[in-house]
Amino acid sequence: MAAAAGVSLSTASLAFSGNKPVSEPTRARVLAAASSLGYSGPNPLARNLRQGRSGVVGIAVGQLSTAFRDPAALPMLDAVSEVLGSAGMGLLLMGDDEGHARLPLDAVIYDVCGREDGWLPYDDLVARDVPLVVVEGPAWPGTTFIDVEHRAGSAALAAHLHDLGHRRVALVTLEQSHPQREREAGTREVFPDLHVVGECASDLAAAQELVSAFLDTSPDVTAIVCQSDVQAAGVVLEARRRGLSVPGDLSVAGFDGVPTPWLDLTLTTVVQPIAEKGRTTAHAVLARIAGEHVDDVVLPVELRIGDSTGPA
Amino acid sequence: MAAAAGVSLSTASLAFSGNKPVSEPTRARVLAAASSLGYSGPNPLARNLRQGRSGVVGIAVGQLSTAFRDPAALPMLDAVSEVLGSAGMGLLLMGDDEGHARLPLDAVIYDVCGREDGWLPYDDLVARDVPLVVVEGPAWPGTTFIDVEHRAGSAALAAHLHDLGHRRVALVTLEQSHPQREREAGTREVFPDLHVVGECASDLAAAQELVSAFLDTSPDVTAIVCQSDVQAAGVVLEARRRGLSVPGDLSVAGFDGVPTPWLDLTLTTVVQPIAEKGRTTAHAVLARIAGEHVDDVVLPVELRIGDSTGPA
DNA sequence: TTGTACGCGTTATCAT
DNA sequence: ATGATAACGCGTACAA
Numbered sequence A, B: 001m002a003a004a005a006g007v008s009l010s011t012a013s014l015a016f017s018g019n020k021p022v023s024e025p026t027r028a029r030v031l032a033a034a035s036s037l038g039y040s041g042p043n044p045l046a047r048n049l050r051q052g053r054s055g056v057v058g059i060a061v062g063q064l065s066t067a068f069r070d071p072a073a074l075p076m077l078d079a080v081s082e083v084l085g086s087a088g089m090g091l092l093l094m095g096d097d098e099g100h101a102r103l104p105l106d107a108v109i110y111d112v113c114g115r116e117d118g119w120l121p122y123d124d125l126v127a128r129d130v131p132l133v134v135v136e137g138p139a140w141p142g143t144t145f146i147d148v149e150h151r152a153g154s155a156a157l158a159a160h161l162h163d164l165g166h167r168r169v170a171l172v173t174l175e176q177s178h179p180q181r182e183r184e185a186g187t188r189e190v191f192p193d194l195h196v197v198g199e200c201a202s203d204l205a206a207a208q209e210l211v212s213a214f215l216d217t218s219p220d221v222t223a224i225v226c227q228s229d230v231q232a233a234g235v236v237l238e239a240r241r242r243g244l245s246v247p248g249d250l251s252v253a254g255f256d257g258v259p260t261p262w263l264d265l266t267l268t269t270v271v272q273p274i275a276e277k278g279r280t281t282a283h284a285v286l287a288r289i290a291g292e293h294v295d296d297v298v299l300p301v302e303l304r305i306g307d308s309t310g311p312a
Numbered sequence C: 001t002t003g004t005a006c007g008c009g010t011t012a013t014c015a016t
Numbered sequence D: 001a002t003g004a005t006a007a008c009g010c011g012t013a014c015a016a
Helices: A013-017 A025-036 A046-049 A073-086 A122-127 A148-161 A178-190 A205-216 A229-242 A272-291 B013-015 B023-034 B044-051 B073-086 B122-127 B150-163 B178-190 B204-217 B231-243 B272-287
Strands: A056-060 A090-094 A107-110 A132-135 A144-148 A170-172 A197-199 A223-226 A251-253 A269-271 A297-299 A302-303 B055-058 B090-094 B107-111 B134-136 B144-148 B169-173 B195-199 B223-226 B252-253 B267-272 B297-299 B302-304
Touching: A013 A025, A013 B090, A025 B195, A046 B044, A056 A073, A056 B090, A073 A090, A073 A107, A073 A148, A073 A272, A090 B055, A107 A272, A122 B122, A144 A272, A148 A178, A148 A223, A148 A251, A148 A269, A148 A302, A170 A178, A170 A229, A197 A205, A223 A229, A229 A251, A272 A297, B013 B023, B013 B150, B055 B073, B073 B090, B073 B272, B073 B297, B107 B272, B134 B272, B144 B150, B144 B272, B144 B302, B150 B178, B150 B223, B150 B252, B150 B267, B150 B302, B169 B178, B169 B204, B169 B231, B204 B231, B223 B231, B231 B252, B272 B297
Parallel strands: A056 A090, A056 A107, A107 A132, A132 A144, A144 A297, A170 A197, A170 A223, A223 A251, B055 B090, B055 B107, B107 B134, B134 B144, B144 B297, B169 B195, B169 B223, B223 B252
Antiparallel strands: A090 B090, A269 A302, B267 B302
């Protein structure tokens, strides 16, 4: 290493890291020797071994292509990445395939966000004492939870519809998952005998297709609640395509509070603090890595009444 | 370590890795001792140092939120992730912030894909001899290139419009970048005095807004070429909103060949092999990590004539 | 087939 | 302010 070249040995370490004061002349000699020998700073691998940390945090998001298709997922990832990045940590994408068990991860974020449960190699991570932060996921012991008021938000939205006089209400659900179940439970607090249209991805075309079949057969509802804004946008478009006016003939509501550029109206929805969810998650990760205890968090939501719902 | 606990010492290493034959009884003892001591396999950090590899590949994509908003970016990421994942490597997201210089990356993918050039800490990576694979980027020495026939594809599309009789053609461009420049150059091969409408992101609303201002003032064109399908979709929607029929009054073309669920017509576009681009990139990365030489690649595109273009 | 010993390149501790 | 030394945990060449 550069030590032999310059003069001293582990003073070089200090010259680079700056953890202890080093006199200016020696520092200069070290850097000069380093560059002449083509040495580009401490080897990250060795540093990692020594410090017991890799500087990499995994984020499990299921199938990548579908996970990021949802506009609610991106700002979350963005916020996580920003906070982690400014702490010098990298973010590693974990698909639902394997092999990641052998990667040195300082922590793992398990972001279900509307996707299936249970595909994560949870036991491996626990065995290796990797801190686990679960976002909107099922309850596992030893992990930190970041959740959102899915149930209360959905209930508030349902109450709004009830206030408008709606009684025959249908629900378009997401795939089975923790947030899906919570949101449905919230809606059922107000409308116990809800008609469930069916389940589909948070995808415009999928929602249109699903609701199209529904409207063909039993249009006997005055409102359709969706578990995501993208689904709601699809429902609005499909309703209009059939000549139904929204909210005149049909009220439509969503969940998330993301932009819906396909619509010229403001969706009635439950706005969740997506960026804050990401920041909170990242800070929880950093705290867990630092060995601190972190309390679970439930983030508040806000009912936004737009133009897509009206009197029954 | 588990060695002391069981009976043997570093035979344990072989028991886990299986690089050399180990007798069944000893292997059993090793595994038993390991689990009773709560030992969960070799420490990835130590293994990495020993092997000189981290198993992590970085992918630089600029601002995360905007990078993945483009539907052409996801399948690429997906393919890269799949190939790398099945080789046991992880994919680390590199935003445009810093700090990643201290992470142990075995290689870096520089995926500009329609974004600004020049923000990558290129020198650092070269200094550390990190293999660099540049996708659709500017030419740097010592890196491997994966490119697409932007220019030829754009020229072919322009020729198609010319054949249809179009002479007054406008262009909606992406942000300054390598593919943007190449695509424009291809279009200009056929229409040297192209009217450039302006530059905008690959975003539905942005394209609508941009072209709306254009149609207000100078609707003296018979065709609008866009540098992405999403832009083209926005242009079609905006044209129709103004009562123009597509392709009756205005022909519109895109680039990419991605799904456009907002439209009920098939866009005339240049289809690029996105998934193959990802797989090719990943294989190039693996080869470079293995120390092999990798030739640059230019992937072919295909002109798809849809319903959005017609006679002038 | 199994055990021994060394080195990967750092950083932290301790002494100078 | 600087230098020596140990240890992080593994892989592997070599010896038994």
